[in-house]
Amino acid sequence: MTSTISPPDLQSPAPDPWEPDAVPKMLRPFVDFVARIDARLETKLLGAFLGISILMLALGIVGLFVVNRMENQVDKLVTLQLQSQNADDMLYSITSQSHFRTMALLTGDPVWTEKIDTAKAQFSALIVTTEDIAVGEHGNLFDDLRAIDGRYAAAGERVAALEQAGDVEGALDAHVQSEHEISHEIEDLLNKFIADTELLIANEVGDFAGRRTFITIALATFSFMSLAGALALGAIISWTVIRPVRRIDHALDTLANGDFTSRIHVPNRDEFGKLSENVNRTSQQLADLYKKLESVNQELQTKVEDQVAQLERTSQLRRYLSPQVADSIVEGGLTETRREELSIAFIDIRGFTVLSEQSEPEEMATSLNRFLTHMTDIVFEHGGTLDKYIGDAVMVFFNDPVPQPDHAERAVTMALNMQKELVELRTDLRASAFVEITAGVGISTGFVTVGNFGSPARMDYTVMGNHVNLASRLAGDAGPGEILISERTLALLPTGFVQFEPAGHRNLKGVQRPIALYRVLRQTPEPTPHQPRTETKRDSEP
Template sequence: MAANPVPVVETRSAERGTEHLPPSTGETSTSVAPRGLPLFTRLFLLTLLCALPPLVWLGWSMVDTNEKSLQELVRHLHRSIVGDVQRTVGDELARVEQDLEGISQILFAPGLGDDATRYALVGPRLGPSHNIDFVTLYAPSGQSVTTVKADEVPDPRGAPRLEPAILEALRASNGRLVFQAVRANTQGEPVLEAFYPIVHNSTVRAILGTQVKLGRLCDSVGDLGEKFLGSRENVFVADHERRLVLHADAARVAAREDMSRHGLFAALSGDSSFRTHMVAVSDFQLDGLEMVGSLETIPEQGWAVVVHQPHSVVFASLSEMRKSILAAFAVAALVALLAGLLGARQVTRPIRDLVAATQALAERTFRGVGERVTRRGDELGTLGRAFDSMAVTLEAKEREVVTQTQVRAALSRYLSPDVVDLIVSNPDQLRLGGERREVTILFADVVGFTKLSESQPPEIIVALLNELFTFATEIIQRRGGIIDKFIGDCVMAVWGSPQSHPDDALRAVQAAEDLRRWLDVGNRRWRARWGIEIQLAIGVHTGPAVAGNVGSEKRMEYTVIGDTVNIAARIESMAQPGQILVSEATRERIGDSGVELVPAGERQLHGRTAATRIFEVPL
């Protein structure tokens, strides 16, 4: 096949109607730039006529001073809100602990009757509570004893036995309430699992378990955000897993929404469990908005309170100041515009031409910007000439990319990706001949294919082979091999050409194992679809061969030829259905790679005088 001719790049100027042919050396021809006053100098002289620098400095100083003051006020406001949230959470959880302590007195105080009487007294105690609807009594071992609930409350869903981690936490709590994970109850509301140890003489006599309803706390957090920040969404509480514990939207808490991507958490350092006191203040982005926020931990529960606001809200008071400064800028700019009207006109016209040419370039129309720009002697003229040169280069490169894409798309239907890359990257190698390389050859043949073809319609046989070859190609290429050819019902694969790897022999054996494993899945599909199944006989051998193009100048094929191919084919012919046979040469290349190979004795290959040691890859 002849080498690709050097493409001739031709562009037409829309304004002049002339053709430009780049020189054969590939260098872009350039014209001598006319001399003139640089654009930078013109703009610099115009700027000196205006008194903008002092005004810019004054406005910047005023905005910066007020911005710092606002930031300090926002920090104080956020700390105040965090403190309110901490007090609200602490008060609610303290009430829960008081309720559970009162229930424990009813259950275990002397003189209140039998267990049934005590349980009957607990129900009315639960009715007025806004936080808990039921309690589950557990033995010290963690086994559930009974559950008492308020009237008109659905049956709760409590654990029949407490986990060892909870029991350990209760023993170490010194009689205090222990909180576990937030979850959704049977009504889909967010609740916090809580366990209270009933201690007598330093011994846990029993355990009360309940679910603290978080609805009121969520409303309180939302009210704080609405009152101080103008939005119920701007305050929330998260646990050490960065999942919502309290939020104005209780449904998001019940869903345990993950907040780990929140920009404020990236400012944390040190203990990430929130068990130590820490405070973080940072600017970040949230849903495309610039935000400012504060975070403070609640070490007792391992939670963190997050308060955030958009910059547009926090610094809204700066907008009026910016308007005043912009008005002063407008007056100063008016003077500059009047002085530089003629110069601005000379600048904007070529810029419009450049913008139009850029838009045309975005629409893949490669045209120049015209003489009105390229004949200028300033930076815009230099830019216009560079743009013309770029358009010429891009048009040539696009044609080259399209050609290569079409070639790759066509060749990939017939050749492996490595061979396609070899052909496209170096077309000069498309000539008859080859080079001597060490390769590993794999043959995989369908056992009893002739009998199968006699018993099945040809349409089924073709569909089965297409599916088999599709997955075989995927497996072999994933292991670094290439498909040399399909010979009827047989696959010939090669490792070591055109690209070689130190572990080509190991890759070939692993591909053979993958084929055998996948065949179990394929047979289940074919058995269910057509009532047939097949087996593969696989042979692998490593040795020298000539790899290259074989055929004629008009029709050639990239393949490997040599005695190594013949030995691999004969080893495959000795394999039983489902068996993988490997030559001694392949076993030596594999070495101690972890692949198990079982000696299968010495075999006399057809056409060879010396016996060949064969190894089998066991199932």
């Protein structure tokens, strides 16, 4: 396996597509100025919002000023109109008094006298009201009106006195020569006052029209300038954010694509400036790490190749050795011999000698390999170490090289499963070769020597000791389908683990004294938790 990683060219920085030309030329000096302000981003944003708010506030104040001026002019026009109307009413009041006086003298009806009094009161009230709201310079107009009105009232009293004295003709002459003439004086003053008021109204209307045009243009201009200033300020502050964001986004995009050469250049002296520095520093660190990654990758490739080779060697070893032994050899853990308590099992197969006489060698090999394959699978299923095949026998031991505190249980369970499997195999072989294949199993537990034995040219990982010989003798002495175990093996089994029966004391070849044997019948469906039996008469075993 070879590396496919190629480091980027760290000497040539990647081009940045977001050049300053992306900012409008008119705004670029202002954007650069704001970007170089040494302040936090929220301070700049707050300042921009404050500036825009001030512009909007100024626009509102100007609008209020314009509205107030227009309201003042409208109020003045309304006052002038009221002033003119009051003058007309006063003129009517004076004229009506003269008419009422003539009717009163001609008819003698007191109703006309009452109307005269009402008109006089109305005239006096209008003088006060009009004086209060008077607009413009009118000199002593109202004082003159009051003085003439006083003479007019005195003349009226004289006419009324003549009328009451019964001198109607004299009263009429007095009215025409005195009261009527005085009324003309009042009318002349009021007509002049009305003419002056109308002139003021005309001038105010013209002034209002001219000011309205000016105010409209000024307000529109100021509004446009305010809005333009607010938009420009918003654009400036926006570009101080958009420009670094785009550049940082471009740099991160190049980083995501595996190019660690991109660097960010922004004039900002706020969070974006610090962020761009961090991105640049990250890019440099990633570039350095990328270089180291190439070296690590090469080392990793070498280690992977070594591991693959080791796995291949382990796989080859497992074709000839048990998995535990193969793993220990690969790991270098089988260097010294040692003494351990192991459970050793021999499986003595019967019937293959007859099969070899009745079958062709190829058929014989096929049947034997089939049998041994099933038996070997069961050995490995229970964690046993397959020592060797001895003709048509199999030697297995437990508790080495992997420690197994329940090694006796494993050995007995393996033997029971082998006998069960052999029943099915025997049926198949009987149908094809008419041969009865059986097996006797012997299991012995005790201390033996385990390790590598042989010469430097050829080594075997095996066990040696009396219990190896005892297990072999038990297998040979066991009947078809029978499992014989030693007393030590039975002592290590949990109470109720299997059903068994004594097989007596037997004199076995190579063993100096009779050995107590036990025959395993079957496994208890639900054995109790592991409680080894109390050992008895250990001296009965070798």
